[in-house]
Amino acid sequence: MSSNSDSSKGKESSVDEKREGAVHSTAGETDPVDIPSSSNRPSNNNFEGAGAVGSSTSEDEGSSKRQRTTSSSLPSFVSASPPGFVTLEEIMKAANSVSKMALAHDIAVDEDFQLEKVDLPSNSIQKKMKEICHQAFWDVLKEELESDPPSYERALILLEEIRDWLLSLLLPHQTKTQQEIKDNIDIDLIRQQIIAGSLDMHSYSQYIVSLMARLCAPGRDDKIRELTGLRDLIPLYKGIFETLELMRIDMANFTIRMSRPHIAACSVEYERLKFDDYLKITPDGLRNTREWLLRNQEAPNSPSATSSSPSSSSTSITAHSVSSTLISAFMDLLKWDDKYPWPETMAMDEARFSELRNKLKSVEVTSSILLVSLSQNIGPLQSSVDFRISLKEHIAVVLGSAKTDQELESVMPNVASQVVQDISKALKSQHSTDLADEAAQLIVSQIIDLRHSDNRVRLIIHSRLMEFLRQVISSEVARPTQIPAGLSLFKTEIAGIAGRFARLVSHNRAVFAEHYANILKDYGNVSQ
Known part of the structure; x- marks a missing residue:
């Protein structure tokens, strides 16, 4: 069967992913993982007519903050500048822009991004209203077809919409199939058949299903096989609509x-x-971003803030300091x-970072359990290695989705029981000494x-993971990065986390580097 149906109409806001974060791990306890440089930038091609905007990637800066002053009579969240006004049209335009930007961003940073059918909650009003409206259409269609003489008002609407949907599944170069559809579902001819009383809905359904079989x-x-077995017109056309969707x-x-x-290029x-x-x-649309950066800004006298530029003045921050601030902020x-x-x-990556935190927590806890067990x-x-892998898998199953201290407290006794059981069983299978009670x-x-x-083992594992990820996003050039000691069994999970993290950081810096530089300039003279 043709796999044409994998498709959609071209998206106005297409975007693409960067391969900066791709991570490929190799074998071994301290095996290196290939981490492309997080400082790479995509090309400055235009997208949807947008002119190229210069990216500020040179971030020289000073080493001391210059505090901004505002009127003491105003709350901190109120801008000291005169109030501005925006029209509803401007608000709607901006909302539409953000929606398009979100779609573009999702495609760019998520290599697994795909559209899915929205399933409304079963008890929601929206779902019930949708079901009522749809059922009303099919009920009326059934009444019209069973009336004497039959009425084909809604049948005509139905066939016309099916024709349009079938055409939407085709690629521009499939002109022959486009013409075939227009010839076989000719709306003018259908109207003539209705007038003459010769319209055969079964004949049209057979052609439609056969065409869907070629395109799907x-x-x-x-x-499709299920549809070919239906004879009742209403369930058949209802199934056609659902499958076309x-x-x-x-x-x-x-x-x-x-x-x-x-x-990706745009x-x-x-x-x-x-x-x-x-x-x-x-108003002040970067307030939270500013607070986030300044919380992670290095102290002016810290070694890393001063060592790279000994000749800079006390009122300037170096490019190294700006880079360190951004790295600390992303690690935060x-x-x-x-x-x-x-x-x-x-904002568009909040859920992704939440997912990364959960995955890190899972690696941290599972590896800590494995470490103390072994x-x-x-003996x-x-x-x-086989036993380690088996034990790791069993630990992960028992842990499930437990992440918080409270969840772990309830599940850890079960994990401990599983570990002891696995060790005892493995020792017996090898005819070794039984596991001592102590x-x-x-x-x-x-x-x-x-x-x-705050368990000491977990703190050590956490520190190693965070240092590894810091190295990944700090690298100026693509180079292999060693998996943390004691964590080679988790290299696939760690490499996946590192690749996703590096991709998000690289893409974000490419988009917002200019805003970040301007924020830091406001609180210290960035040397140019």
Whole structure:
């Protein structure tokens, strides 16, 4: 069957991903992971007519802050400048720009991005209203077809819409199939057949289903076979509509995949332009971003802030200091304190960073459990790679989605029991000495103690992970980066996290570098 239906109409706001964050790990305890440089920048091609906007990537800066003063009679969140006014049209335009920017961004940074059918909650009013309206249409259509003489008012609407949907599934070069559809579902001819009383809905349904079989993706074959077995017109045409809706989503995702290389080259300029549209109607639209950067700004006298430019004045910050501030700020997103508002420039990636934090926590906890379990005297099992992998998988299953200290407290006894059971079973299978009761009790107590985030083992693992990720986004050139000691069994998970993190950081810096530089200039003279 043809897989044409993987597709969609071209998206006005296509964008594409950068390969900066791609991470490929190699084997071994201290095996290096290839991390492309996080400082790479995409080309400055235009996107949707947007002119090229210069990217400020040279971030020389001074080493002391210059505090901004505002009127003491105003609250801190009120701008000291005169109030501005925006029209509803400007607000709607900006909202539309942000929506397009979000779509462009999602495609650019998420290599697995795809459109999905929206399933409304089963008990929601929206879902019930949608079902009522749709059912009303099919009920009326059934009444019209069963009336004497039959009425084809809605049947004509139905066939015309199906024809348009089928045409939307085709690529521009498929002109022959386009003409075939127009000839076989000729609306003028259908009107004449209605007048003559000779319209055969079954004949049209057979052609439509056969054409869908040629156009659909292999994943829709079962649905097509189901449609070919239907004889009742209403369920048949209802099934045709539902399947066409899925095929249109397939086509949209196909188009996104095919357009991704072009999207990657244009997304940075496009996002920058749309974000500037948002800032035009938003008073102090970078307030949270400013607070986030300044919280992570290095102290003027810190070694890293002063060592790279000994000749700079005391009132300037060096380019190295600016880079260090940004790196610290991005690392801060991986240990975010919810008492602070999320930065505006990271708004579209808030969920992605939450997911990264959860994945980091999972690696931290699972590896800590594995470490304390294997630190006991369990004979040949300590060096058995197969046993380590099996134990790791069992630990992950029992842990499930537990992340918080409270969740871990409830699940850790089960994890400890599973670990002791696995060790005992493995020792018996190798005819080794049984696990001593004291050793089993020690394993249980140490695992249960890992429920606390300040556990010494967890702190060590956490520190190694964070240092590894800092190295990844600090690298000026693409180079292999070693997996942290003791974590080679988790190199796939760590490489995935690092690649995603580096891609998000690189893309964000490319889009918002100028805004970040301007914010830091306001609080210290950036040397040029």
